Structure formats: structure tokens, C-alpha cells
Amino acid sequence: MQCPCGCGHIIELLVIDEAHPRWDYSVNASGLPSLQPSVWRNSGCRSHFWLRKGRIQWV
Template sequence: MKVVTWLRRIWDRYAPARRLMVIDGDTLPTVLPTRDLVLTRDDGDDWSVGMRCPCGCGERIELMVLEEAHTRWDITIDDAGRPTLHPSVWRKSGCRSHFWMRRGRIHWCD
């Protein structure tokens, strides 16, 4: 494992947990926060969750959470405001990262 990858995984384990920001509308902002997730909500319906790839490549990840979406994720928020995503996130192109988001923490799949 590369030293940079190892350091990033240590940071993911001990850094403050990621939080969820909720914005009005059905599209993600052009610029996403470095660590936190953004949930788009329009008329009370959750549409998508956006985040920057936690591997460090900085690519934009958008996950649909709308009930009618064919490929979709479920998001839950605990009392401390930490998001959990289900199922895992697996990028099929680019960096090919594969991870789980549990209580605001990244858990890498090897």
C-alpha cells in the first residue's frame, strides 16, 4: 500500500466524522465541500447526495436517493448528524475507489 494511501486511511479513521449539509433544489452545487456530504431536497423529497471522492482524486460523486431511481442509495442520519449510506460506493472508472460510509466515516473495501 502506498504511503499516501495509508496516511489518508489513518486520517479517515481519526479525523472528525463527515457531516451532511442539506440544500434546497434538485441539483448539487458546482463546488462541493472537501469532506462533507451535500443532500439535495426539493419540496420535501430527497433527490441526491453529492461528495468529493475520499481517495484524494477530488472527483465528484453523485448518488441518487430518490425513491423512483433505478440505481439508488439509502441515507440515514444519526442523532449526531453523521450520515450512513447503503449500499457501498464503488467507482467503476477513474480511481476505482470502493468504500462504505458509516456514521460519517469511510470504511475502505480492499
């Protein structure tokens, strides 16, 4: 996914069971995605956010 801050960085999140760290995702009945845990870039723009029901919630 592209970083929602607008910096243009592509964020790759691992969702396979064997990965560490790993993110879980779900899609609700309306087709809106959610991610767990939060996404925190520790370099570059250093964005920290949740993706919940298709919306970015900044930390």
C-alpha cells in the same frame, strides 16, 4: 460528495425512490451520515467504500 480517495472527482448518488441504482442515507442522533449500499466507482480511481456513521470504510 467528493471522492474520499483524494482524486478530486465529484460523486453524485441518486437517493430518489424511482432511481436505479439508488442509495439510502440516514443521519444518526449525533448528525453523522451513513449510506447504503457501498459506493463503488467503476472508472477513474475505482474507489470502493462504505460511509458509516460519518466515517469512510474502505472495501
